[in-house]
Amino acid sequence: MLEVRDLKVHYGGIAAVKGISFEVRAGEMVCLIGANGAGKTTTLKAIARMVPAQGELLYRAASIVHRPCHELIGEGLALVPEGRGVFARLSVQENLEMGAYCRAGVASKGEMSADLERIYGLLPRLAERRKQLAGTLSGGEQQMLAIGRSLMSHPKLLLLDEPSMGLAPLMVQKVFEVIQSVAAQGVTLLLVEQNAQLALSMCSRGYVMESGLITLAASSSSLLENPAVRTAYLGE
Ligand SMILES: Nc1ncnc2c1ncn2[C@@H]1O[C@H](COP(=O)(O)OP(=O)(O)O)[C@@H](O)[C@H]1O
Ligand SMILES: [Mg+2]
Numbered sequence: 001m002l003e004v005r006d007l008k009v010h011y012g013g014i015a016a017v018k019g020i021s022f023e024v025r026a027g028e029m030v031c032l033i034g035a036n037g038a039g040k041t042t043t044l045k046a047i048a049r050m051v052p053a054q055g056e057l058l059y060r061a062a063s064i065v066h067r068p069c070h071e072l073i074g075e076g077l078a079l080v081p082e083g084r085g086v087f088a089r090l091s092v093q094e095n096l097e098m099g100a101y102c103r104a105g106v107a108s109k110g111e112m113s114a115d116l117e118r119i120y121g122l123l124p125r126l127a128e129r130r131k132q133l134a135g136t137l138s139g140g141e142q143q144m145l146a147i148g149r150s151l152m153s154h155p156k157l158l159l160l161d162e163p164s165m166g167l168a169p170l171m172v173q174k175v176f177e178v179i180q181s182v183a184a185q186g187v188t189l190l191l192v193e194q195n196a197q198l199a200l201s202m203c204s205r206g207y208v209m210e211s212g213l214i215t216l217a218a219s220s221s222s223l224l225e226n227p228a229v230r231t232a233y234l235g236e
Helices: 040-047 069-074 092-098 109-122 139-151 169-184 196-202 220-225 227-233
Strands: 002-011 014-024 029-033 054-059 077-080 157-161 188-193 205-210 213-219
Touching: 002 040, 014 029, 014 040, 014 213, 029 040, 029 196, 040 054, 040 077, 040 157, 040 188, 069 077, 077 139, 092 109, 092 139, 109 139, 109 169, 139 169, 169 188, 169 196, 188 196, 196 220, 196 227, 205 220, 213 220, 220 227
Parallel strands: 029 188, 029 205, 077 157, 157 188
Antiparallel strands: 002 014, 002 054, 205 213
């Protein structure tokens, strides 16, 4: 589904990503963990073609390194950004409708309402609040809205940036239940998390990122047992 080879991203003179390689196979749920500032968000933005990068990016076996961001959304590559980025002054439903904007082909009214109902079925909290302004939702509801909005583009590969950030534990659990049901529908997921325990408990494999480099790649179970990971990321 995704192959990243020797990816490098610079912001002016600062190297944020220093040559990383990894892959995500179709149907997998893989996480990228690491401390604040490690380069995780930059990596996701580079894959979604939102920041210029060097190296090779293959999405469904085709090079995307020179493709514009909006075309990739139409081909099923979607990013749920850090901090959610919902449109505060639009209603829940209008936010969801915006998610269909860049998808392939024009959505008919019938397709649009079928998609909305499917998403409200998955996210009943949003169904109850469809006319509410997004800016007045709780943090967890906004995260669910950001995920729901991304589903409107019919993603095949979903990049999720820190979906647990700033949420109370109970809400984190609810958001991750939603993520799990998205995965169960066959969407391939690349999950970025500072909450390593949670991410590794959800994913089959993980990569550890430190100062712009991938320093470990292993199954979640072996990362959870790794003493260095336990000390650095699991608070032991
Ligand atoms: N827009 C930007 N301009 C300059 N430097 C940036 C920008 N965004 C991120 N950085 C820097 O790139 C590095 C990686 O940041 P980021 O990818 O956000 O890390 P993470 O998501 O792992 O916390 C940090 O040193 C950060 O300060
Ligand atoms: Mg980040």
